[in-house]
Amino acid sequence: MDHTVYLDHAATTPTDPRVVEAMLPFFTERFGNANSLYALGRDAASALEDARERVARAIGAARADEAVFTSGGTESDNAALIGLATAGGRNRGHLIVSSFEHHAILAPAEWLGKHGFQVSEVAPRTDGVVHPEDLASAMRDDTVLVSVMHGNNEIGTLMPVAELAKVAHDRGALFHTDAAQTAGKVPFDVEALGVDAASFSGHKIYGPKGTGALYLRRGVRMAPYLMGGGQESKRRSGTSNVAGAVGFATALELMLAEQADEMPRLTALRDHAIDAVLARVPYARVNAAEARDRLPHIVNFTIPGAEGEAMLLHLDAAGIAVSTGSACSSGSLKPSHVLLAIGCPVELAHGSLRISLGRSTTQDDIDYFIDRLVPVVERLRSMNPLYDKTVAAL
Ligand SMILES: Cc1ncc(COP(=O)(O)O)c(C=O)c1O
The missing domain is CATH 3.40.640.10 (Type I PLP-dependent aspartate aminotransferase-like (Major domain))
Structure with a gap:
């Protein structure tokens, strides 16, 4: 690829x-x-x-x-x-x-x-x-x-x-x-x-x-x-x-030798991704956003009205590897037990996307991801007959 x-x-x-x-x-x-x-x-x-x-x-x-x-x-x-x-x-x-x-x-x-x-x-x-x-x-x-x-x-x-x-x-x-x-x-x-x-x-x-x-x-x-x-x-x-x-x-x-440099670098990239997704994808939210202590490299978004697996496959077609959190281990389409455990409603849990950053991740990667995510979400929402109902219920 x-x-x-x-x-x-x-x-x-x-x-x-x-x-x-x-x-x-x-x-x-x-x-x-x-x-x-x-x-x-x-x-x-x-x-x-x-x-x-x-x-x-x-x-x-x-x-x-x-x-x-x-x-x-x-x-x-x-x-x-x-x-x-x-x-x-x-x-x-x-x-x-x-x-x-x-x-x-x-x-x-x-x-x-x-x-x-x-x-x-x-x-x-x-x-x-x-x-x-x-x-x-x-x-x-x-x-x-x-x-x-x-x-x-x-x-x-x-x-x-x-x-x-x-x-x-x-x-x-x-x-x-x-x-x-x-x-x-x-x-x-x-x-x-x-x-x-x-x-x-x-x-x-x-x-x-x-x-x-x-x-x-x-x-x-x-x-x-x-x-x-x-x-x-x-x-x-x-x-x-x-x-x-x-x-x-x-x-x-x-990992320990590089931790002091990697932690702030990944935190800044993660926060950049959060700011950009929240600014450019209407109704997007960060799951468990209130937690004070969080890993620098993992963030999980809920994007109402867009199915997680569909987003994953469209992003894959653009050369981007992300995860939904739901189907990761078994190939099943059950909503993530993690999101359900923190009180996320089943319909919203289906619209989740996890990105996790690492040593190779750059700001260009994050920007490329967001630039591709925005049209993918627009397209999926435009094809979703329940989209208006879903956002009205938020
Ligand atoms: C929190 C947690 N525990 C356990 C495992 C399983 O680790 P391994 O893939 O080394 O068996 C994973 C991997 O996804 C994990 O994220």
Whole structure:
């Protein structure tokens, strides 16, 4: 394709060439199995442990062995939820997850709900934030685990994780947070936040797909999710993906090195996009616009009278990659559970568009996107027989 404006960095990012370079030797000459006792194996093990130390440092962990390498956000979320809930052979108890978590949390929560546990959902308010008071009211004496994401992948709002973790701890429950969209992009420190477990994904931060980590505070027990050779201190069996661990550690370090410059740059580009869309697309709104703390790179618009998927396809034809938030994972046309959770009516949730910015994004990209979006919306609205009714109801 000759002209691609990629505005879907929350879906995935290209692997940074510096990351690829750091990984390459571990595919070829340094290919050893980190469990083997001879020199080639010891070399792999030392690269793996070095990567672990670098990851632990980057997320503020007190000890390297608190970082468990996984295949990414989904595995870390599944392992945390199921592994922490069922630790020590527990087969009942109460869990709380927020209702706008990624499906990598909601699906295992639902599974636990069918296997002896009771699961409650705490809803975010219309500002896109899970408020500590609301979590406090959902807590019970038998609550064993709470999981609330650090930053929402569809609307970009950030949660007061330190306060939420304190609410859980005050009632004796563990606290997990999904940091797949936040670590590296905004300050994130497991000690400062006081979480017991946290999930990370490599491909959201210019690392390779199929890489990531689970932070597990020392002393927190987790039933292993993958069993076999006992790698990762028996917490995640399977021959270690040394290249992936090195790639993930390198990607995370590069994110931290560039964070101070990237955060204000992306915030300014995001705000420019918001101002331009609101000025040029009548009735457009920003979802959860009231939230004070937000990710610099994600913004979600509702554009009444224009269908999200139709906008996406027309923009794709102009070489622009965006997301609707609704169909992202399953190809279904169900409205986004995130937008419904923050109180967005179903009809409006169908008209949503998420753009997510990244290292390659320039002001020209944003201007190109807006210049193409305006006629796309006009055209879709002109073909929509319900448009006048939709805006009259706003
Ligand atoms: C908040 C959040 N959690 C988990 C995941 C899943 O991560 P992965 O793609 O690494 O499995 C994603 C990816 O979309 C995400 O945005």
